[in-house]
Amino acid sequence: MTGTTWRDDVARDLIKNVGPRMELFVRGEGAHMWDAEGRRYLDFLAGIAVNSLGHAHPVFVEAVTAQAATLAHVSNYFATPPQLALAARLKRLAGTGETGRVYFANSGAEANEAAFKLARLHGGAERPRILALHGAFHGRTMGTLALTGKPAMRAPFEPMPAGVEHLESTIEALEAAMGDDVAAVFVEPIKGEAGVVDLPVGYLEAARELTTRHGALLIVDEIQTGAGRTGAWFGFQPSGITPDAITVAKGIGGGFPVGALITFGAASDLFYPGTHGSTFGGNPLAAAVAVAVLGEIEASDLPANATLRGAQIRQAVAELGSPLVAGTSGRGLLIGVQLTAPVANDVVAAAQERGLIVNAANESTIRIAPPLNIGDTEIAEFQPLFAESLAAVAALSPEVSA
Ligand SMILES: *Cc1c(COP(=O)(O)O)cnc(C)c1O
Numbered sequence: 001m002t003g004t005t006w007r008d009d010v011a012r013d014l015i016k017n018v019g020p021r022m023e024l025f026v027r028g029e030g031a032h033m034w035d036a037e038g039r040r041y042l043d044f045l046a047g048i049a050v051n052s053l054g055h056a057h058p059v060f061v062e063a064v065t066a067q068a069a070t071l072a073h074v075s076n077y078f079a080t081p082p083q084l085a086l087a088a089r090l091k092r093l094a095g096t097g098e099t100g101r102v103y104f105a106n107s108g109a110e111a112n113e114a115a116f117k118l119a120r121l122h123g124g125a126e127r128p129r130i131l132a133l134h135g136a137f138h139g140r141t142m143g144t145l146a147l148t149g150k151p152a153m154r155a156p157f158e159p160m161p162a163g164v165e166h167l168e169s170t171i172e173a174l175e176a177a178m179g180d181d182v183a184a185v186f187v188e189p190i191k192g193e194a195g196v197v198d199l200p201v202g203y204l205e206a207a208r209e210l211t212t213r214h215g216a217l218l219i220v221d222e223i224q225t226g227a228g229r230t231g232a233w234f235g236f237q238p239s240g241i242t243p244d245a246i247t248v249a250k251g252i253g254g255g256f257p258v259g260a261l262i263t264f265g266a267a268s269d270l271f272y273p274g275t276h277g278s279t280f281g282g283n284p285l286a287a288a289v290a291v292a293v294l295g296e297i298e299a300s301d302l303p304a305n306a307t308l309r310g311a312q313i314r315q316a317v318a319e320l321g322s323p324l325v326a327g328t329s330g331r332g333l334l335i336g337v338q339l340t341a342p343v344a345n346d347v348v349a350a351a352q353e354r355g356l357i358v359n360a361a362n363e364s365t366i367r368i369a370p371p372l373n374i375g376d377t378e379i380a381e382f383q384p385l386f387a388e389s390l391a392a393v394a395a396l397s398p399e400v401s402a
Contacts, residue, residue: 006036022352028055031371031378033357042381043357044370049192049224049334052251053296054371060254063292064285072285076277082287086260089294093233094246094262101268103261104282108223108249109139111259114276115186115219115247116143116161118261121270122217123183128163131177131216132186136166137193138221147186149194169199171206178210184217184244185210189235192224195365196329196336204239217244217267223259224334227251228297228372231307231332251372254293258286302372306332309374316383322390324397329365333374337366343393350389356382 006024023041027034031054033041043055053060067082074080087102094100105111119130130147132138138147145153146160154160163183167173174185185207191197204220211218218241225235226248232238234246244267249259259281263270280286297303310332317328317337324343329336339347344360351358361367370378 030054030057031374039355041352041355041357042378042385044368044378044382045357045359046369046371047255048250048359049229049369050250050253050255052227052229052254052293052302052372054373055255057254057296057373059292059296060256060289063289064256067285067288070284073280073283075279076282080284080287082284082291083282085291086282086287086294089291090248090252090260090262093294093298094264095237095242096262096264096268099265099268101263103263103271103276104287105249105259105261105278106257106280106286107139107259108221108247109141109144109259110278110281111223111247111249111261112138112144112147112186112221113141114261115184115221115245116147117276118245118263118267118270119184119186119217119219121275122267127181127183127216129179129182130164130184130186131174131182132164132166133169133188133191134166135169135191135194135197136186136188136221137191138186138188169197169203171200171203174203174207174210178214178216180214182211182214182216184219186219186221188221189225189239190230190330190334192334192367193361195338195362196334196367198329198331204236204241208239208241208243211244219244220246222246223249224369227294228303228306229332229334229369230330231303231310233303235331252294253286253290256286256289256293258290297372300373303332305374306372309333309370309379310335312376312379313368313370313382316379317386320383320387320390322387322394324390324394333368333370333372335368336361337368339364339366341397343397346393346396347389350392351385354385354388356385356389358386 025033033043091100132147134149136149138144146164149166220236220243222234245263314328326338326340342363348360359367
């Protein structure tokens, strides 16, 4: 069945769990995508921090095709070389040392579901409480929705799995809530979906100290911040702490669905045979692609490029002197442009009309998360497109005095 337009097809055939699709894309190369009419767009969203190497990168294409032609899936009754290579690489990059372990999933939510079960295995009956942050996003499955600190997302699906409490993102709030009945604290190093919100200085260090003192796990959700995006391999690393577990997905596969729970130390021995599983998780196709993507991020030192290019984008945005821009947040190539008015959706639409893809993380925050391998050319292309988009919206916004 074909409608008159692709929008008709969307409206008729797709479950209405999200709003109308903004565009129909047919092809990508590097930091660019093309729609069905052949219009070219600069992609500064990268599938929400997923396409780490951009689109159709030769390393990605080669890994998919070579492994698909070799061995794509065997089930978890069996091991495969790509799966073992990916586990070893993730342990090394996360810095788990010998005692770390990896559980493979296919998405961020599934990685966090595994982390939720890890917290329950650790907590047992004595520790029914799990702490997470207001505004945090951990996924849309029932377990991860319970962790997600957005009441409006949870409301239609109550009752939630029990025990999760949401706190203000302050060290004082965590101190006040901690106790020996807490199984785990879940935290994102930067709250991406909340609007690229940075944690207070010293938060992770304090969370580590408090969870250790009370015997709770510290679980860091690196699904958006991982794979080099913030300038370090993982967002927690500059703090110097050792978490009990991190979860990864998005940028690890560069566009191929893959997720993982990575445990450190004693938390590595909580799961035992029969306690969790996934048919697809860790299949050799996904694992080989992730190994190749992480290999390219490492070989080209893309975490360092994320720091360099992130600073250039921040400067390019500041140079515009737009009355709509209050400032920026985030680290490396996970950037929030904080607006002075709730017009983020208008800016996104204006940018799209001009051939620039960015995203409204909330009504007054533009999220910028380009491929990690962008350079001067892409930033030079971005700046005037973003400037024109802001100017077009500022001209129409009574709230903004130019
Ligand atoms: C995207 C995201 C998730 C959920 O990942 P999915 O692959 O969409 O299930 C969880 N946590 C964070 C921090 C994310 O950014």
